[in-house]
Amino acid sequence: MEDVKMICGLEIHVQIDTKSKLFCRCPTNYKDVEPNTNICPICTGMPGAKPMPVNKKAVDVALMVAKMLNCEIVLNKDIYFQRKHYDYPDLPNGYQRTSTPIGVNGNFLGIGIEEIHLEEDPGQYNPSLGLVDFNRCGTPLIEIVTKPDIRSPEEARKFLKNLLTLFRYLGYLRGEGTMRVDVNISIEYNGKKGNRVEIKNVNSIKGVYKVLKYELIRQKNIMKRGGEVKRETRAFLESQMITKAMRSKETAEDYRYIPDPDVQPIVIDEDWVKKIEQEMPETPLEKKRRFIEEYKVDEKDAEVLTADLDLAEFFEKVVKLTNDSKLAVVWVKNELVRSLNYHKLDLYECGVKPEHIAELIELIKKKVISEKIAKELVDEIVKNRGEKTPKEIVKEKNLTVIEDESYLIKAVEEAIKNNPSAVEDYLSGKKEALNFLMGQVMRITKGRAEPRKVIQLLKEKLDKK
Known part of the structure; x- marks a missing residue:
């Protein structure tokens, strides 16, 4: 039986959302401006x-990331910037400034973090046109280097x-839109x-997953035929979901690292770290953990709610407005998320407010509306982008x-009359037939009947037969 083991480490580059660049005061906005306008000498x-x-x-921000990834901070030592030399049109100096480690020996989800450091982003080169836009040049980046602890494409996807999610909680990083990942993989x-x-430069989680799936097969097939996998750098062709050889793999010596004499070293002390922790x-x-302990939320529900910061904060506001975490889970995590997914909307853009869901829960608790109507109301609120409140839509x-019990009795009698086979099934011991009949009553009343009352009336009528 074939035995394949994947050994993978990632180098993750993410832009820091600062107003100015790393070594000058030019704005870091490079997407919504004319090329080569946010630049200086x-x-x-x-x-x-x-x-x-x-x-x-x-x-x-680099310190915050290092702490959140459980790294040891490099204290009371010179953290200096080095010049990493390589020739490419988007690098006007002929080198990229990158710091020595700020944090080391971390761990996140069981994956070791080798180091975290700062570096500057290069510009943007369009090889097909031969044009360079330097607006991005100098934007601060954090590079997170993992240890080669990742053992499957699925584990890499989960980690990223x-x-x-951690980056969104932190709030100072630009996330997947600017994330670039260098994937290092070998197999046994x-x-x-x-x-x-x-x-090099895989720019999405899906891309990383596809790269690893492809490389696992490619490298295994080479070794299966008795060949040797070349030590090389490859590019990811996203349109084809394959990798292509670029050049032989560089070593640190190829970059001719030297300390940058123009940049003063940084020294981080305990007081600086304490301030960051606060x-x-x-x-x-x-x-x-807090949702589980404070609101008595089930672990799986808490995991879903906290996977998205907007959803977690929305849920917590609903709990505070209703003082009912149980119903908040049902109507935020289950029904609101269901409706948002159906309408392909994000929470932040849908216009629905915590007050809307709190009002909905109040209407349910006071038995003004049925749960079936409440589900329809959630869809209606999402559709109209929160322009109308639940009470306004109900009215x-x-x-x-x-x-009116007499109206409900007539609806029950109609359902029994029109569904004799379901009645026979119920009387012969098939209790699930009762749910079918209740559904028929709900259809007749357009969902406005209270389910428990309908069940009571159905049983009263059927048990007399």
Whole structure:
């Protein structure tokens, strides 16, 4: 039997959402402006232009990320920037500034974190047109280097999804839209180790997953035929979902690292770290534990609610408005999320407010509306983007629970009369037939009947037969 083992480590680059660049005061907005407008002599590498002191906000965010990934902070030592030399049109200096580690030896979801450091983003080069836009040049990046602990494409996907959730909680990182991942993968096939291959600049979680699936097969097939996997750098062709050889794998010596004499080293002390710890937000794991303990939420429900910061905050506001965490789980996590998925909307853009769901829960508890009507109301609120409240829709469409018992009795009698086979099934001991008959009554009353009352009336009528 074939034995294949994957060994994978990731180098994850994410932009820090600061107003200014890492070594100058140019804006970091490069998407909504004309090319080469947010630039200066520093970020375009003009002769004689010297970098400004390192953007402190970028260092603060790097420290927060390091702490959230359980890293040891490099304290009371010079953290200096190095020049990483390579020639490419989007790198005006001919080198990229990258720091020595700020955090080391971390762990996230059982995956070791080798180091975290800062570096500057290069510009954007369009090889088909031969044009370079330097607006992005100098935007601060955090690079997270994992240990080679990832053993499957699925594990890599789960790790990155949870990492992006962590970034959203932190609030100072630009997330998957700017994330670029270098994937390092080798395999052991039937006890024989292959060489490590690096796939550069994969820009999505789906892409990383596809890269690993493809490389597993490609490398296994080479070794299966007795060949040797080349130590090389490859590119990911997203349109074809394959990788393609670019060049032989570089080593650190190829980049000719030297300390940058123009950038003063950073020294992080205990006071700086303590200040950062006080400013750090609650992590997803901490929030999940708190939801379980404080609101008595089931672990699986808490995991779903805290996977999205917007949803977690929305849920918590509904709980505070209703003082009912049980119903908040049902109508936020189950029904609101269902409706948002159906209408292909995100929570932040749908217009629905916690007050809408709290009002809906109040109407249910006071038995003004049935649960069936409440589900329809959720869809209606999402459809009209929160422009109308549940009470307004109930009044406008006359959706209140029918309290006239004589009307309900007539509806029950009609359902029994029109469904004799279901009645026979119930009388012969098939209790599920009762649910069918209740559904018929709900159809007749257009969902405005209270289910428990309908069941009571059905039993009274049927048990007399």
